[in-house]
Amino acid sequence: MTPAVVEQLRAALGDRVDTDSASRQRARADKSGHAAPGTPLAVVHARSVADVQATLRIASATGTPVVTRGAGTGLAGAANAGAGEISLSLRDMDSLLEVRPADLLAVVEPGILNADLNTALAEHGLWWAPDPASRAISTVGGNIATGAGGLLCAKYGVVRDAVLGVDVVLADGRLLRLGHRTVKGVTGLDLTSLMIGSEGILGVIVGATLKLRRLMPGAVCAVAATFPDVRTAAEASAAITASGVQPAIMELMDAASLAAVHALLALDAPTPGAAQLTLQCDGPAAASEADAIAAILRQAGGTVAVTSDPDEGERLLAVRRAMHPAMETLGTTLIEDVSVPRSALPEMFDEIARIERERGIVIPTVAHAGDGNLHPNFVFDAEPDASGVVDVPDMIWEAADELFRAALRLGGTLTGEHGVGVLKRRWLADELGDDQWELQRRIARVFDPQGILNPGKVFAV
Amino acid sequence: MTPAVVEQLRAALGDRVDTDSASRQRARADKSGHAAPGTPLAVVHARSVADVQATLRIASATGTPVVTRGAGTGLAGAANAGAGEISLSLRDMDSLLEVRPADLLAVVEPGILNADLNTALAEHGLWWAPDPASRAISTVGGNIATGAGGLLCAKYGVVRDAVLGVDVVLADGRLLRLGHRTVKGVTGLDLTSLMIGSEGILGVIVGATLKLRRLMPGAVCAVAATFPDVRTAAEASAAITASGVQPAIMELMDAASLAAVHALLALDAPTPGAAQLTLQCDGPAAASEADAIAAILRQAGGTVAVTSDPDEGERLLAVRRAMHPAMETLGTTLIEDVSVPRSALPEMFDEIARIERERGIVIPTVAHAGDGNLHPNFVFDAEPDASGVVDVPDMIWEAADELFRAALRLGGTLTGEHGVGVLKRRWLADELGDDQWELQRRIARVFDPQGILNPGKVFAV
Numbered sequence: 001m002t003p004a005v006v007e008q009l010r011a012a013l014g015d016r017v018d019t020d021s022a023s024r025q026r027a028r029a030d031k032s033g034h035a036a037p038g039t040p041l042a043v044v045h046a047r048s049v050a051d052v053q054a055t056l057r058i059a060s061a062t063g064t065p066v067v068t069r070g071a072g073t074g075l076a077g078a079a080n081a082g083a084g085e086i087s088l089s090l091r092d093m094d095s096l097l098e099v100r101p102a103d104l105l106a107v108v109e110p111g112i113l114n115a116d117l118n119t120a121l122a123e124h125g126l127w128w129a130p131d132p133a134s135r136a137i138s139t140v141g142g143n144i145a146t147g148a149g150g151l152l153c154a155k156y157g158v159v160r161d162a163v164l165g166v167d168v169v170l171a172d173g174r175l176l177r178l179g180h181r182t183v184k185g186v187t188g189l190d191l192t193s194l195m196i197g198s199e200g201i202l203g204v205i206v207g208a209t210l211k212l213r214r215l216m217p218g219a220v221c222a223v224a225a226t227f228p229d230v231r232t233a234a235e236a237s238a239a240i241t242a243s244g245v246q247p248a249i250m251e252l253m254d255a256a257s258l259a260a261v262h263a264l265l266a267l268d269a270p271t272p273g274a275a276q277l278t279l280q281c282d283g284p285a286a287a288s289e290a291d292a293i294a295a296i297l298r299q300a301g302g303t304v305a306v307t308s309d310p311d312e313g314e315r316l317l318a319v320r321r322a323m324h325p326a327m328e329t330l331g332t333t334l335i336e337d338v339s340v341p342r343s344a345l346p347e348m349f350d351e352i353a354r355i356e357r358e359r360g361i362v363i364p365t366v367a368h369a370g371d372g373n374l375h376p377n378f379v380f381d382a383e384p385d386a387s388g389v390v391d392v393p394d395m396i397w398e399a400a401d402e403l404f405r406a407a408l409r410l411g412g413t414l415t416g417e418h419g420v421g422v423l424k425r426r427w428l429a430d431e432l433g434d435d436q437w438e439l440q441r442r443i444a445r446v447f448d449p450q451g452i453l454n455p456g457k458v459f460a461v
Numbered sequence: 462m463t464p465a466v467v468e469q470l471r472a473a474l475g476d477r478v479d480t481d482s483a484s485r486q487r488a489r490a491d492k493s494g495h496a497a498p499g500t501p502l503a504v505v506h507a508r509s510v511a512d513v514q515a516t517l518r519i520a521s522a523t524g525t526p527v528v529t530r531g532a533g534t535g536l537a538g539a540a541n542a543g544a545g546e547i548s549l550s551l552r553d554m555d556s557l558l559e560v561r562p563a564d565l566l567a568v569v570e571p572g573i574l575n576a577d578l579n580t581a582l583a584e585h586g587l588w589w590a591p592d593p594a595s596r597a598i599s600t601v602g603g604n605i606a607t608g609a610g611g612l613l614c615a616k617y618g619v620v621r622d623a624v625l626g627v628d629v630v631l632a633d634g635r636l637l638r639l640g641h642r643t644v645k646g647v648t649g650l651d652l653t654s655l656m657i658g659s660e661g662i663l664g665v666i667v668g669a670t671l672k673l674r675r676l677m678p679g680a681v682c683a684v685a686a687t688f689p690d691v692r693t694a695a696e697a698s699a700a701i702t703a704s705g706v707q708p709a710i711m712e713l714m715d716a717a718s719l720a721a722v723h724a725l726l727a728l729d730a731p732t733p734g735a736a737q738l739t740l741q742c743d744g745p746a747a748a749s750e751a752d753a754i755a756a757i758l759r760q761a762g763g764t765v766a767v768t769s770d771p772d773e774g775e776r777l778l779a780v781r782r783a784m785h786p787a788m789e790t791l792g793t794t795l796i797e798d799v800s801v802p803r804s805a806l807p808e809m810f811d812e813i814a815r816i817e818r819e820r821g822i823v824i825p826t827v828a829h830a831g832d833g834n835l836h837p838n839f840v841f842d843a844e845p846d847a848s849g850v851v852d853v854p855d856m857i858w859e860a861a862d863e864l865f866r867a868a869l870r871l872g873g874t875l876t877g878e879h880g881v882g883v884l885k886r887r888w889l890a891d892e893l894g895d896d897q898w899e900l901q902r903r904i905a906r907v908f909d910p911q912g913i914l915n916p917g918k919v920f921a922v
Contacts, residue, residue, distance in 0.1 A: 439631075
């Protein structure tokens with residue numbers, strides 16, 4: 001029997017309402033390995049702002065929860081829809097509506113893939129800087145809703161730095177246009193920033209005005225350096241930051257990560273215990289910056305290779321890019337995302353080593369070392385239960401709990417770029433404090449008085 | 462007779478409670494020329510977070526409005542305190558608490574002057590980029606509370622891009638620590654951004670963690686170009702932006718501004734009708750960028766001078782910096798602050814010329830041309846009334862109203878960097894729309910349920 005709300009959706013939206021069993025199953029999960037309990041009522045494939053408004057009017061009238069979804073590449077479970085919920089997919093709203101080179105702005109629908117946007121912008125000599133590792137498969141709307149980061153952030157900023165305005169449909173179906181088309185603008189409260197990283201709990205982002213950069217002219221130089229252990233590599237990365245030279249990319253891989261990737265790519269096994277820094281410099285001074293960086297890394301005990309050959313540079317970075325596939329060969333992975341002040345990177349690696357030692361587990365870790373953002377990977381064996389849900393074992397959560405507390409002690413944060421979703425909601429109050437947690441929750445209720453937008457995400461209750 | 466609330470404040474805070482008549486008079490006004498009606502009950506000179514908390518607890522318990530104040534350099538009346546209100550001055554909380562060169566961050570109290578902070582940071586080779594024209598006399602807390610901009614914004618960003626976290630005392634006296642010490646962080650809603658530009662209506666900013674830059678090495682080059690009229694100058698600035706060369710500063714002065722400044726500085730009178738662009742380039746490529754800019758400006762019809770001599774460069778910029786003193790010689794000034802997409806700058810100057818023509822007034826205008834932010838100056842004769850309040854004449858507000866509507870039509874905003882305060886609150890809903898206006902108001906009520914924080918500012922009712 002079709003639920004009444006699905007009948008209403010179908011009457012309003014016709015074949016954009018998808019109740020196919022496989023579609024609904026797919027809407028339960030993202031790339032975190034976690035899936036929502038139960039199966040959503042339907043997946044709405046919105047093709048217009050009006051479709052989103054119609055969906056939310058029906059959801060509001062019937063008190064039905066709505067879980068907004070882009071490409072489903074999230075790593076915190078924020079877009080996972082379960083029993084009794086509507087999965088609202090914006091993936092088909094993927095147009096690039098406007099490009100204004102003279103104003104360095106573009107207007108997009110939310111479902112456009114980050115990489116597709118950048119391919120289109122390149123024809124104008126332009127570029128939207130946020131570059132999550134998922135950029136080939138993740139949507140701009142999803143990047144905004146999670147406040148995504150990426151490899152180039154230390155030099156070129158995160159999503160928060162690259163969005164001028166967003167169009168938002170509220171829970172009751174009203175459309176708001178937030179922000180500006182101007183570089184400067186301080187009219188009232190900055191609700192655009194509030195939407196960035198709000199993970200679907202405040203409203204549905206149906207359009208965005210993006211702040212663009214010009215494509216960086218000139219060649220790119222890459223540097224790779226191997227160190228006897230991860231702490232030395234972390235100290236070397238802190239020395240780069242302290243020196244004032246600004247690489248575009250500075251990635252750190254620990255020994256377990258390096259070993260897994262080398263195995264996947266059929267490369268020679270790395271020296272046991274060795275860790276690696278991979279850097280890229282761009283812009284007119286790329287070559288001299290790469291040389292300066294190489295000198296610092298040698299001084300710090302690294303074995304260093306520098307190249308201005310694009311293919312060779314790409315080969316060096318390919319090792320870093322193979323990290324996620326390499327982890328998948330090891331088992332089910334809980335990818336964590338703590339961030340610490342850059343100078344605390346060596347201490348954070350000490351903490352990870354301590355947790356590994358005390359718990360007898362291995363936590364392969366990569367870091368965006370230029371901005372102090374670490375991705376420790378907890379790998380475990382797990383079979384999905386009858387409803388397809390993979391449970392993270394308690395002992396893994398206990399280790400993750402220790403990791404989070406260590407990051408907070410070092411002045412850091414639970415999540416640098418993946419968001420809270422369902423996977424980190426139980427630690428949110430530990431970082432925010434109870435007063436701020438409650439304040440945030442009450443702000444969300446102003447946007448969504450009934451609590452139908454992504455309930456159970458971000459806030460634990 | 463001393464009001465009961467002042468007795469309570471004095472019991473808690475002793476001589477930090479100032480009821481001197483001259484102090485209370487000063488707290489009524491900022492640099493906008495506008496003053497609040499009536500006189501505040503007292504000025505509290507807070508010296509610590511605890512002082513601020515004590516003040517707000519008493520204010521909450523007694524339902525007394527609190528108007529937070531830094532150095533009183535605002536241009537929208539947001540810090541003006543009137544009858545029945547407490548003026549809460551943070552000017553004495555002016556310590557630089559922490560500088561972390563390796564993490565490119567500093568922690569400050571709100572009352573530190575922008576220029577004093579940057580003098581102290583320079584010893585570490587560091588720099589906080591926001592540079593409002595008032596930087597020598599305005600506080601960092603005030604810069605944050607107004608979301609200040611400045612001359613260098615097009616290249617180095619606004620306040621929003623340079624704050625990692627803020628400590629905030631809520632209306633009820635509770636202290637919240639918002640944001641991060643890390644470059645990346647997406648834990649929950651971005652309340653730090655919400656505080657930036659909130660003009661004292663959400664809470665009192667009692668501390669800030671600032672994102673720093675390294676001082677730019679190398680010489681600075683300056684370029685000045687004169688054009689036969691302001692539209693040609695505006696088109697030339699749009700051509701610079703479109704070319705992709707990024708000057709650090711690009712200021713435009715129209716004929717009336719130039720004439721007033723030349724008179725003030727006793728320089729030769731400029732060619733009638735002529736407008737001027739003044740630019741500065743910095744960084745390792747400053748000289749070649751200045752040459753590229755000079756070529757574009759000549760092509761656009763400008764008479765161009767380039768200099769790498771620091772004194773000569775300073776002399777060129779001094780003309781722009783003398784704008785506000787020059788306006789003060791002409792009469793009482795309402796300094797406006799519209800911002801438009803950069804490509805719309807020539808059209809916005811056309812609109813200003815139209816308003817001047819139709820209304821028979823002169824509106825000397827300068828612009829941060831690199832980011833499309835204009836400061837039209839409405840000059841008028843006015844005598845303060847018996848209570849010292851200067852009223853802007855209706856015909857000036859009517860002209861300003863036309864200006865705002867023209868900026869909005871061109872895709873712009875009411876205020877690029879000065880804020881809404883009292884002077885622009887009646888236009889706020891025109892830009893935001895009624896739905897967003899109401900939503901913003903309800904968010905403010907979550908922070909301040911009694912409405913004691915800066916009542917009557919930003920929102921008209």
